[in-house]
Amino acid sequence: MIQAQQLTKRYGNKTVVDHASFTVQPGAVTGFLGPNGAGKSTTMRMIVGLAAPTSGQVLVNNREFKKSQHPLTEVGTLLEAKSVHKSLTPLAHLRSMAATAGLPNSRVQEVLELTGLSGVQRKKVGGFSLGMGQRLGIATALLGDPQVLILDEPVNGLDPEGVAWVRNLARAQAAEGKTVFISSHLMSEMAQTADHLIVIGRGRIMADAPISEFIDNGLAQTIVRAADIDVLMNALSAQGVQLRRIDAQTLEVTGPESEIIGRRALETGVALSELRPIQRTLEDAYMELTRDAVEYNSNIVAKHSDGK
Numbered sequence: 001m002i003q004a005q006q007l008t009k010r011y012g013n014k015t016v017v018d019h020a021s022f023t024v025q026p027g028a029v030t031g032f033l034g035p036n037g038a039g040k041s042t043t044m045r046m047i048v049g050l051a052a053p054t055s056g057q058v059l060v061n062n063r064e065f066k067k068s069q070h071p072l073t074e075v076g077t078l079l080e081a082k083s084v085h086k087s088l089t090p091l092a093h094l095r096s097m098a099a100t101a102g103l104p105n106s107r108v109q110e111v112l113e114l115t116g117l118s119g120v121q122r123k124k125v126g127g128f129s130l131g132m133g134q135r136l137g138i139a140t141a142l143l144g145d146p147q148v149l150i151l152d153e154p155v156n157g158l159d160p161e162g163v164a165w166v167r168n169l170a171r172a173q174a175a176e177g178k179t180v181f182i183s184s185h186l187m188s189e190m191a192q193t194a195d196h197l198i199v200i201g202r203g204r205i206m207a208d209a210p211i212s213e214f215i216d217n218g219l220a221q222t223i224v225r226a227a228d229i230d231v232l233m234n235a236l237s238a239q240g241v242q243l244r245r246i247d248a249q250t251l252e253v254t255g256p257e258s259e260i261i262g263r264r265a266l267e268t269g270v271a272l273s274e275l276r277p278i279q280r281t282l283e284d285a286y287m288e289l290t291r292d293a294v295e296y297n298s299n300i301v302a303k304h305s306d307g308k
């Protein structure tokens with residue numbers, strides 16, 4: 001379990017992580033989602049003591065991780081681009097890591113197999129593709145069979161097969177009761193992997209909920225079309241209902257379910273030519289949540305490239 005309380009990190013006068021409080025539970029995959037620059041990596045680095053919080057605290061299994069005597073068997077991490085020396089082989093790298101942590105060589109063979117690297121265990125890492133490098137990073141994270149796995153953008157650079165492999169691995173680890181915390185800026189990927197989502201934007205926690213609730217919390221939206229749409233518009237206006245005119249006969253209604261709108265139309269004698277619920281995908285919900293939290297959005301880039 002990971003517990004952050006009012007976790008804050010400032011670099012100079014920039015607050016990168018802003019009073020973040022959340023709990024990552026064991027036995028589930030928790031997705032840590034946010035746009036580029038939202039503070040995901042910094043939060044993960046604070047969890048394992050690679051960055052010191054400016055204020056607040058974070059505990060791993062009820063203790064500060066930097067005080068751990070057995071780091072590899074408590075937390076497995078994939079945090080940044082490989083730091084494995086190019087001339088090393090996966091076998092040599094994993095064996096030296098295992099030796100440092102007092103783990104048997106048999107465990108090295110297990111993780112090589114688990115990550116599909118057995119066939120290249122004696123090849124130099126320098127010649128590895130990005131995907132193979134990621135697999136080696138994950139093999140290193142799994143070496144101590146840790147209770148907690150923290151993977152920062154593990155599918156970056158992986159092909160679809162690699163993405164599916166990471167997903168299955170994460171799910172299998174969670175099924176064994178492990179705490180699995182995975183960051184990504186892609187909702188589509190997290191939607192298929194995570195049980196629970198924590199969304200961060202500009203260093204602040206913007207949502208923290210099971211994936212199902214995440215979408216259910218969104219308000220229903222319906223496209224309604226009728227010749228006398230004005231009559232229906234009046235009948236629908238009430239507190240909590242948002243109405244947006246799309247054209248002379250079309251309205252977007254946010255708030256009530258389509259069924260209620262249909263009933264209201266019947267009561268007021270308005271013949272509908274269309275009543276269409278808008279299916280909000282997880283991607284939509286995420287975009288809505290983080291719309292104002294994107295550090296470098298395309299408008300800003302466009303303005304700069306115009307030289308204005």
Ligand SMILES: Nc1ncnc2c1ncn2[C@@H]1O[C@H](COP(=O)(O)OP(=O)(O)OP(=O)(O)O)[C@@H](O)[C@H]1O
Pocket residue numbers: 011016034035036037038039040041042043185295
């Ligand atoms: N050591 C540092 N010194 C100064 N600023 C930093 C440092 N590390 C990160 N930042 C800034 O903190 C902000 C958050 O960065 P962070 O890497 O945590 O975000 P992220 O959500 O992981 O983004 P990405 O998906 O792009 O990796 C960024 O604006 C980044 O430039």
